[in-house]
Amino acid sequence: MSGARHIAFEERSKGTIEVEVDYVVVGSGAGGASAAVTLARGGAEVAIVEAGAWRDPEHYPYSAYGSMRDLMDDWGSTVAVGRAFWPVVQARTMGGTTVINSAICVRTPDDIFAQWEKERGIGGLRDRVLAHQERIERELSVEEVPPAARGRSNLLAMKGAEGLGWDSHYMRRYVKGCEGTGQCLQGCRKLRKQSTNLNYVPETIARGGTVLSCAPVSRIVLEGTRAIGVRGHFVHPMTRAKGAAFFVRARKSVFVAASVTHTPVLLARSGVKNKMVGEQFRAHPGTGVFGCYDEPVDMNVGATQGWASTQFRKDPGLKLETLAIPPELVASRLTGAGVELMKRLVEYRHIAMWCHAVRAESVGTVRPAPFSDKPMVKYGLDRADMERFRQGMILLAKQHFAAGAKAIIPGIQGMPYKLTPDQVGLLDAAPIDPKKYIAILSHLFGGAIMGRDPSSAVVDGSGRVHGYQGLMVADASVIPSNLGVNPQHTIMGLASVFAEDALAA
Numbered sequence: 238m239s240g241a242r243h244i245a246f247e248e249r250s251k252g253t254i255e256v257e258v259d260y261v262v263v264g265s266g267a268g269g270a271s272a273a274v275t276l277a278r279g280g281a282e283v284a285i286v287e288a289g290a291w292r293d294p295e296h297y298p299y300s301a302y303g304s305m306r307d308l309m310d311d312w313g314s315t316v317a318v319g320r321a322f323w324p325v326v327q328a329r330t331m332g333g334t335t336v337i338n339s340a341i342c343v344r345t346p347d348d349i350f351a352q353w354e355k356e357r358g359i360g361g362l363r364d365r366v367l368a369h370q371e372r373i374e375r376e377l378s379v380e381e382v383p384p385a386a387r388g389r390s391n392l393l394a395m396k397g398a399e400g401l402g403w404d405s406h407y408m409r410r411y412v413k414g415c416e417g418t419g420q421c422l423q424g425c426r427k428l429r430k431q432s433t434n435l436n437y438v439p440e441t442i443a444r445g446g447t448v449l450s451c452a453p454v455s456r457i458v459l460e461g462t463r464a465i466g467v468r469g470h471f472v473h474p475m476t477r478a479k480g481a482a483f484f485v486r487a488r489k490s491v492f493v494a495a496s497v498t499h500t501p502v503l504l505a506r507s508g509v510k511n512k513m514v515g516e517q518f519r520a521h522p523g524t525g526v527f528g529c530y531d532e533p534v535d536m537n538v539g540a541t542q543g544w545a546s547t548q549f550r551k552d553p554g555l556k557l558e559t560l561a562i563p564p565e566l567v568a569s570r571l572t573g574a575g576v577e578l579m580k581r582l583v584e585y586r587h588i589a590m591w592c593h594a595v596r597a598e599s600v601g602t603v604r605p606a607p608f609s610d611k612p613m614v615k616y617g618l619d620r621a622d623m624e625r626f627r628q629g630m631i632l633l634a635k636q637h638f639a640a641g642a643k644a645i646i647p648g649i650q651g652m653p654y655k656l657t658p659d660q661v662g663l664l665d666a667a668p669i670d671p672k673k674y675i676a677i678l679s680h681l682f683g684g685a686i687m688g689r690d691p692s693s694a695v696v697d698g699s700g701r702v703h704g705y706q707g708l709m710v711a712d713a714s715v716i717p718s719n720l721g722v723n724p725q726h727t728i729m730g731l732a733s734v735f736a737e738d739a740l741a742a
Contacts, residue, residue: 242442245291246451246471247481254471254483256447258284260739261467261487262494263454263503266333267725268712268732269494270433270441271373275736276492277444284485285441286467288453288495289330290474291434297336297424301563304423307474308337311611315498317601317678319617321671323522326679327496331450332434334496335725339421339542339560340411340430342379343722344370345730346550357717358689359698365737366730373729377431378413381406386417388539390589393530394559395544397640405546405557411725412540419561421541452483455610457491457507457708464491464708487707490739492700493685494712494732498612501603501684501714504695506610509702513695514685518601518616519719521594521680525560525570526630527646528637529655533586536561550721554596555629557636562590570648570675588646591636593629594680596721597622603684616678623669626676631664648675680724685710686717700735711735 247254258281262273265287277283289308298307305313310329316322328334350363373379382391387407398405411431418427428435442448455469466487471480493500501515541561549555562570564585571581601616618626634645634656644655647664650673656663667673688694691703696715702708711732713724720727 242446243291243448243450246473249479249481251481254481255486256284256449256483257486257488258282258447259487259489260284260492261286261485262492263467264333264494264496264712265331265433265438265448266328266494266496266712267335267433267728269333269492270437271729271732272492272494272711272736273441273446274437275733276740277441277446279736279740281489281740283441283446284449285438285446286449286452286454286469286485287331289328289450291331291450292424294424294426294428297426299423301422301565304337308424310498315612315614317520317614317616319601319615319671321617321674321676323671324677325498325614325681326677327498331438332432335432336424336434337422338725340432341542341545341723342374342409342411342726345727346720346722349718349720352718357687357694359687362698362731362734365734366727369730369733370726373726377411377436379409379411380413381409382415382540382543386415386540387543388417388419388536388561389534390536390561391539391543391559393534393589393640394591394636397636398546400639401636403546404548405544408540408543408545415540417539419537419539419541422562449483449485451480454495454503455506457493457503458484459508462704463706467491490707490709492709492711492736494710496712497681497684497714498603498614500710500712502605502612504685504702506605509705509708511691511695511703513693515603517683517686517717518603518614519682520597520616520678521556521719522597522618522622522626522676522678523592523594524626524630524648524674524676525590525592526633526637527588527590527648528640528642529584529644529646530587530589530642534589535586536589537563547722549632550596553625553628554721555625555632556594556596556722557629557632558592558594560590560592571646572654589637591633593633595622595625595629596719597625598719600683618671620669623671626674627664627667627669630667631661634661634664649673680720682713682716682719682724685714687715688717699738700731709735709739
């Protein structure tokens with residue numbers, strides 16, 4: 238098929254939709270879009286194949302329910318199975334998770350590059366990745382959250398951090414003139430957040446590329462050990478009905494950037510033989526602590542996430558952040574039901590939620606689920622990581638009280654619903670059983686990790702799958718360690734380097 242630029246859902250009666258390009262990129266998020274636009278700028282003909290639908294900002298949902306329905310992967314139902322069942326945050330839409338995250342921009346720490354060189358035999362990435370990150374910051378209008386968009390929750394977080402003598406900052410984000418509407422989790426209808434569906438995907442099309450949406454890839458097509466394309470069927474974004482088949486042929490290479498949960502599954506399902514596929518899954522497990530204040534906070538007024546501290550990244554291994562969530566998600570985190578729950582929700586305007594992300598050392602696996610095309614994530618925190626988890630809650634509680642909170646809501650089963658400043662010491666003895674906490678997994682890593690040695694890695698330092706030709710990975714699944722910071726900038730930098738290497742090959 239020639240001349241097409243955006244191919245959305247096609248009915249089964251259309252037969253098989255066929256496209257031929259130089260490079261096929263599976264996924265349109267941070268990694269996929271960065272790889273695709275780099276390839277297109279290099280003069281290559283590129284096709285992006287995205288499982289989710291293309292939704293323009295005016296069609297983004299207003300509610301968290303709508304976000305789960307329209308933008309999340311399978312209604313956000315993917316969970317990590319371990320000692321507890323913790324949800325995995327992942328999008329399924331054009332632009333990937335860049336549409337629903339808070340657009341936080343953090344450069345890859347220098348110690349990470351040193352770790353990769355020492356432990357994985359991968360050197361020479363630092364200067365190249367940082368150069369791309371500088372470019373991306375210019376192109377995606379990275380800015381510090383402006384004063385007018387900070388909102389009271391972020392201001393209180395800064396006040397509490399300063400009172401405790403912490404090193405902290407207002408976030409730098411891929412946002413152009415943030416208006417502080419608090420809609421990051423539902424997609425930015427104001428066109429301020431620079432998600433990849435607004436820039437790199439359209440640029441790829443403008444440079445002669447083709448985009449398939451509503452098009453989950455079921456298999457990478459291999460001829461021996463060479464990748465020659467991808468196959469799948471369109472899926473209707475509302476009815477989930479199966480549509481026409483598609484085959485996108487790659488004259489040069491297939492880039493897989495389907496996410497940490499889906500890339501390992503796609504590699505395994507396609508017959509890639511490597512014992513490390515699906516291994517070394519890592520994440521930032523985290524939870525929030527509510528602070529209760531006398532004056533209204535209105536945490537959804539202002540940037541969804543606008544303040545952070547990385548002071549504790551190395552010891553004990555935590556990143557602290559603000560996070561505003563809408564009333565329906567707050568309700569899911571408060572104990573009680575009926576009249577009691579309604580009484581507690583009355584306090585909504587007076588609470589602020591700040592959260593921690595644990596730089597966990599625990600590892601898990603990602604496998605194809607039995608009798609399904611969905612991923613099965615097995616992951617749990619060991620004792621040391623659970624102690625970090627508890628320490629993060631203690632730090633957040635102290636920060637709230639330093640900012641003037643009259644009480645906190647810890648959300649820990651078996652502990653009082655609220656704790657006052659004189660009760661904060663009770664958190665020192667809080668349980669370390671993960672089932673006692675409401676938590677999520679964000680900032681995912683691994684499953685197709687990079688390294689020089691094929692016996693302990695899936696890809697090399699250029700993203701090429703060991704033992705295969707024309708097959709590359711360009712998302713967070715290549716990252717072999719827990720960064721301790723938000724990974725989007727690292728993903729985009731690495732994907733750009735990998736695409737450059739492919740063009741030079």
